[in-house]
Amino acid sequence: MKESLERLTGIGNRAGSNLPDEPTIGRNDRSVSPAAIASVQDQLFAPGKSSRQKYAELVVGRPGIGALIKYELIVMLAQARSGAAGLALRKALYPLLLGSCGPNVVFGQNVVLRHPHKIDIGRDVVIDDSCLIDAKGETNRGIRIGDRVFIGRNTILSCKNGDIELADGANIGFNCEVFSASKVTIGRMVLMAAYSYVIGGDHDFSDPARAVLAQERVSAGVSVGDGVWIGAGAKILDGVVIGAHAVIGAAAVVRENVPARAIAVGIPARIVGSRGNTDP
Numbered sequence: 001m002k003e004s005l006e007r008l009t010g011i012g013n014r015a016g017s018n019l020p021d022e023p024t025i026g027r028n029d030r031s032v033s034p035a036a037i038a039s040v041q042d043q044l045f046a047p048g049k050s051s052r053q054k055y056a057e058l059v060v061g062r063p064g065i066g067a068l069i070k071y072e073l074i075v076m077l078a079q080a081r082s083g084a085a086g087l088a089l090r091k092a093l094y095p096l097l098l099g100s101c102g103p104n105v106v107f108g109q110n111v112v113l114r115h116p117h118k119i120d121i122g123r124d125v126v127i128d129d130s131c132l133i134d135a136k137g138e139t140n141r142g143i144r145i146g147d148r149v150f151i152g153r154n155t156i157l158s159c160k161n162g163d164i165e166l167a168d169g170a171n172i173g174f175n176c177e178v179f180s181a182s183k184v185t186i187g188r189m190v191l192m193a194a195y196s197y198v199i200g201g202d203h204d205f206s207d208p209a210r211a212v213l214a215q216e217r218v219s220a221g222v223s224v225g226d227g228v229w230i231g232a233g234a235k236i237l238d239g240v241v242i243g244a245h246a247v248i249g250a251a252a253v254v255r256e257n258v259p260a261r262a263i264a265v266g267i268p269a270r271i272v273g274s275r276g277n278t279d280p
């Protein structure tokens with residue numbers, strides 16, 4: 001799993017990274033690539049589709065009555081079951097829905113999986129109560145969770161035709177959101193404090209005559225390097241690259257790239273220091 005994540009994300013080894021070494025804030029590449037993303041209303045109220053079809057497209061992610069029945073049975077038996085029996089049921093049954101799942105993975109109560117066949121999980125992972133792991137999309141690979149990852153309760157990993165990679169040892173706090181409409185990578189041993197938000201997608205708002213919602217969705221993705229600490233309530237906007245071992249202050253709004261080992265705080269985030277040039 002570790003090797004495959006490195007291959008997929010390039011976040012295991014930063015030797016070839018283009019990130020600047022000096023702790024100065026840099027502009028990120030705003031040349032976003034458009035992604036064909038329908039609004040949820042368009043998907044929910046699409047004419048000519050039955051409720052079952054829409055549910056299967058949004059939640060199950062696979063065609064056919066067999067996939068739907070399997071998903072429903074497992075959810076009905078295991079998802080909301082409390083206590084140790086619930087933990088045991090989910091441990092036994094959720095892997096049957098997933099793309100792959102290593103040993104010793106704990107799924108808390110009411111963990112919801114969408115498009116689960118596009119979710120791969122390593123070993124020794126905890127996904128706490130009420131998390132949503134949503135790999136939705138038609139052409140995406142989905143969500144990869146490495147070994148020894150912890151995901152705190154109420155956290156949402158949400159794809160809209162994008163991919164999310166959480167590398168080995170990442171720790172995502174309570175009530176966080178990681179959204180991807182293209183590609184979001186969270187490096188090894190990243191610590192994301194509670195209520196932080198990685199926003200790997202955006203809206204075109206160039207036409208003032210039309211609602212933003214009616215305009216195109218765009219996404220450049222986000223990359224958070226190995227060992228980064230993201231403070232509570234921070235927001236990392238689309239297109240940003242955060243270099244390895246950087247620190248992002250609580251409540252920061254990060255719009256520009258942050259170099260490796262820099263300390264960035266505030267709205268918009270500015271660099272106030274560096275953790276030095278020696279790799280930890």
Ligand SMILES: CC(C)(COP(=O)(O)OP(=O)(O)OC[C@H]1O[C@@H](n2cnc3c(N)ncnc32)[C@H](O)[C@@H]1OP(=O)(O)O)[C@@H](O)C(=O)NCCC(=O)NCCS
Nearest residue numbers: 193194230231232247248249250251252263265266272273
């Ligand atoms: C960023 C942080 C790590 C401190 O880093 P530091 O290098 O020690 O920074 P300092 O305390 O020397 O402050 C440097 C400057 O940044 C400002 N600053 C520090 N943290 C800030 C924040 N979160 N937001 C805005 N400004 C901040 C300071 O006021 C100071 O400003 P000044 O130079 O104008 O006086 C810390 O303030 C922080 O935000 N920690 C996150 C805590 C958290 O979320 N914990 C969750 C548990 S996992």
